[in-house]
Amino acid sequence: MSELMTPALAGAVAGLGVAMPMGAMSVLLLQEALRHRRTAMAAAAGIAVVDLGYAALATALGPWVASHVSPVEAWVRLASAAILLAIAARGLSASARPVPSAPPPPPAPPALEAGGPGRSPDSSAAPGTGTRTRPAARAFARYVGLTALNPTTALYFAALTTAQGATLGSGPAGAAFLLGVGAASLLWQQTLVVLGSLAGTRISDTARVWTFRLGYGLVAAYALKIAFPLPSLA
Template sequence: MSELMTPALAGAAAGLGVAMPMGAMSVLLLQEAMRHRRTAVAAAMGIAVVDLGYAALATAVGPWAASHVSPVEAWVRLASAAILLAIAAHGLAGARPEAAPPVPAPDPAAAPGATRTTTGVRPAKAFARFVALTAINPTTALYFAALTTAQGASLGTGPAGAAFLVGVGAASLLWQQSLVALGSFAGARISATARVWTFRLGYGLVAAYAVKIALPLP
């Protein structure tokens, strides 16, 4: 069991690295949670499913790719690390405070104390919409492709790969559902400062991963 803990923790860190930076999808998820918690829960699951799907595809292809480039394995790791560092640098460069979306105004016709409006979007429709919006982001696919190709040997066995995927899925889902809870509880916009720090923490994890897989240098 202990030998599966390492890939599971690696998967959890990878899942958080791709999920924590608060981009457009996170803002949309928070806004959905402010309107209706049920649809936001489904939307969060949609985002996590895409993260898991990309990770599964990359995990399946990564070891195969790594086994076919073993003579230059160190250089493949270095190239993968460079891609991850580029992703992290691009994300950190954009980690500046921005104007947050306006807080939805209370509905005058709502019952006293009500702060959120309802939405006609059903959970299944919200799930499908967020799956589609997340899937068209090429950064997620590139992130997992670089990460798993560089770690092809360590993810070569079925149990290790499965543990990695469990970590990715659990971490991504936990973070997205935390955003839903935050949006539902607060009923207001998240501060610009908080958004910037999630960018820095998330892309900091990506940069740390890049350094880890690059060593030892060729």
């Protein structure tokens, strides 16, 4: 069991590294949480599923790539580390600029008497009799599609898993890594849902900038970890 803790923790760090920086998807998720918590939870699961899917694809291909480039394995690790450092540098550079605040949420309709024509947004209503709750399945599919369009996530996991092909070559180690990725990503996205439902989008720009710095700091630290030992020039 102890030998699986290392890939599981590595996966958790990798999952947080890709999930923590609060970009456009995080802002959308916060707005979703302000409107309806249940659909936001489904949306958060959709984001985590895409992170897990990209990680699974990269984990399946990474060991194969690593096995075919074993003579230059150290150089592959160095190239992967360079890609991760470039992603981290780009993210940290963006964090130095002001993060645009999310627009204010639409005002909620005034509460009326129970059973009246204007029921609260969180209450369910029969079809055609009032407001309709947004289906969680539609929110899940929407956020899966939006997250899958981000090529940085795929590049991130491809570089990371190719560099660790040997350590993730066994089935249990790869599964532990994926478990860590999925759990960390889902936990972070659901944390955003809770924050969004409690505070809406009123999260300070400073707090959002620090999520960028922490997330991309993890990416940079991971890059340095896989870069060493450096390839020999002899």
